[in-house]
Amino acid sequence: MKKNITFIINPISGGTSKSGFPDMATKFLDPDKFNATYNFTEGPGHANKIAVELVKLNSDIVVAVGGDGTINEVASAIEGSGKTMGIIPYGSGNGLARSLGIPLNDRRAVQTLNNLNTSTIDSGTLNERKFFNMAGIGFDAHISTVFASSVKRGLSGYVNTAISEISNYKFQNYTLVIDGQSISRDAFMISVANSSQFGNNAHISPFASLEDGLLDVVITKPFPLYLFPLLGYRMFSASTHRSKYVEIIQGKEIKIIRMGNGAVHLDGEPCNMPSELQIGVKPLSLTVLV
Template identity: 55%
Template sequence: MKKNILFVINPISGGKSKRNFPLLAKQHLDTDVYNADFILTAYAGHAYELAKKAAEEGADVVVAVGGDGTINEVGTALIGTGTKMGIIPCGSGNGLARSLNIPLSWKAAVMQLNGFRSRPIDTGILNEYRFFNMAGTGFDAHISNEFASLKGRGFVGYVKKAFSEVLNYQSRHYRLTIDGDVYEREAFMISFANSSQYGNNAYIAPAALLDDGIIDICIIKPFPLYLFISMGLRMFAKTSEQSRYVEIIKGRSVRIESVTNTLVHIDGEAKKIEKEISISVDPLSLSVLY
């Protein structure tokens, strides 16, 4: 029997037009394998609604055509269902797609779906939010919040915003409880890595795995500003953990206490948390085509 596949398309992700995507997909999707439908999202949260409805109606696959934010909405909707998630990477960084070795070429990514090859991955949970690639607090959450309002999104825009904000950003004190052990740390930022990279091949946790039931907690300690570029280059060289300003602790349960009105990011989308931060892992809870 043919499988029912829905492409949920974010028309504004990554600053690229998706007008011709349905035609491209129809040209390269195996019609002996799939019956395909295509829907464009119209507002924040729409991808979640569309994916949830599709799963309830028995869709075999829902494909997120967008960036990590779109993937987050679709993936969250599919947790606990029998519906698999596909990814056509169209975002600014495409961190999860890169970690899954999904081609950045739309044509190649569509053709890869034809194999209907899937694998289960872990999902992280930060308070009530799911994350699939990366969550965090501190400087990266601050930049995610500022980045959301930029007209010129993309890697270059992100770098420019980071440079403009780093001069005035203040590190803060955190009290973390990781699998029962308490750590007091001054931190520039803390990332909770389900996969190894933010996106654009910037590896914050090179040893992180999507299916090990563990979150890599990456603590970036305060560092001299003249090392800002060097710290960034380490991520591209996969040597971030070799810096004395970086500490990576693996764990299954994390709590950051006495936090009020704190910015976090969930797969790059900024959120305000007005209570303590709690992170856990839901092992092998989402099936993804790759």
């Protein structure tokens, strides 16, 4: 029997027009396997609302067409529902798609859906909000907040934002409780990694796995500013674990207490949260076409 597949399309993600996407997808999607429909989002949060309704209806597969933020909105509705998710990456970094080996070319990504190959992955929670690739506190959350209002997208825009902000950013002290073990650390940023990378092949936790039932807590300690390019090199060469300024601890139940309320990011999308953050993992809770 044909499967009902619905595409939820963010028209502005990655700064690329998607007006021709339905025609292209219809051309490369196998008509013997799918009945396809297409929905364009109208603003933040709309992808999630559409996906929530589709979970209640007869869509077998819901496909996020956009970046990690759009993927987060759709996956947050799909996770735990028994429905299958697809991804057509159109974002600035495409961290989750890269980690899953999904082609970055839209035509090839659509053709990949025809194979109906699935992978079941873990998901994370942070104060009951969901994330699937990466959550962060500290400098990367601050940059995500600034970058969200930036006109220039993509890797170059993100790097330029980071360079302009880094000299004025102050590290904080954090208390972390990871599977019952308490530690205190001064940190420039703390990343909670479900996959290995932010996006653009910048690997913050090179050995993180989407399927191991664990999250990698990556503590980047304060470092001399002149070493910032070296830390960048370590990310792009997947060698952050070799830096004396990076500590990686795996866990399932994580509490982070910081000095006050502030920014966090979930899959690159910033929001404000309280000083105490409760983080957990839901093993193998999301089925994705890969």
